[in-house]
Amino acid sequence: GESVGLHLPTLSVQEGDNSIINCAYSNSASDYFIWYKQESGKGPQFIIDIRSNMDKRQGQRVTVLLNKTVKHLSLQIAATQPGDSAVYFCAETGSGGYQKVTFGTGTKLQVIP
Amino acid sequence: DSGVTQTPKHLITATGQRVTLRCSPRSGDLSVYWYQQSLDQGLQFLIQYYNGEERAKGNILERFSAQQFPDLHSELNLSSLELGDSALYFCASSAWDRGNYGYTFGSGTRLTVV
Numbered sequence: 001g002e003s004v005g006l007h008l009p010t011l012s013v014q015e016g017d018n019s020i021i022n023c024a025y026s027n028s029a030s031d032y033f034i035w036y037k038q039e040s041g042k043g044p045q046f047i048i049d050i051r052s053n054m055d056k057r058q059g060q061r062v063t064v065l066l067n068k069t070v071k072h073l074s075l076q077i078a079a080t081q082p083g084d085s086a087v088y089f090c091a092e093t094g095s096g097g098y099q100k101v102t103f104g105t106g107t108k109l110q111v112i113p
Numbered sequence: 114d115s116g117v118t119q120t121p122k123h124l125i126t127a128t129g130q131r132v133t134l135r136c137s138p139r140s141g142d143l144s145v146y147w148y149q150q151s152l153d154q155g156l157q158f159l160i161q162y163y164n165g166e167e168r169a170k171g172n173i174l175e176r177f178s179a180q181q182f183p184d185l186h187s188e189l190n191l192s193s194l195e196l197g198d199s200a201l202y203f204c205a206s207s208a209w210d211r212g213n214y215g216y217t218f219g220s221g222t223r224l225t226v227v
Contacts (some may be wrong), residue, residue: 043218
């Protein structure tokens with residue numbers, strides 16, 4: 001079936017550096033994409049989203065890039081901090097909201113102090 | 114506090130038993146979703162409800178069932194439990210009907226089957 005996957009299971013980054021977490025999706029009908037952060041023992045937390053009619057969206061220290069041509073999504077975290085250490089999931093859904101959100105397998109971000 | 118409340122936080126039970134997990138969505142959200150997360154695994158979609166009606170089903174076992182009540186809280190029932198059912202179970206809610214497609218997750222119920 002359709003799936004959303006991540007290229008790297010673990011990413012280690014030096015504190016202060018920028019982090020880039022990548023995600024590939026296969027459902028060309030997806031038109032809404034979301035990044036979630038999950039800290040240990042907690043539920044996933046919404047970070048940022050982007051619609052398919054956009055290719056870039058910025059938040060506070062985070063930027064999501066969408067390349068529909070190659071079905072690729074990335075999350076950039078600027079000036080990575082120890083508090084950014086978590087598992088990051090990308091997710092996709094179709095329009096309407098009835099359809100379930102499909103999550104990728106997750107990338108663990110480790111920030112080295 | 115995300116606004117989505119899940120109880121209990123922890124549950125330990127024996128194989129063959131039945132448990133009920135409860136979720137109260139964020140105020141005003143009509144959609145409730147259940148996800149299962151096994152150790153170091155991703156989030157597996159189980160089932161979605163909207164305003165009391167089942168809307169979408171994922172890889173939910175026949176031993177599992179759920180419902181959403183008129184007050185919008187939802188319950189996930191797990192029966193004939195097996196060791197492999199040990200996992201974190203998350204509930205999420207959304208207000209997609211108001212144009213907000215993002216999910217708000219609860220803190221989860223950790224189920225341990227022994």
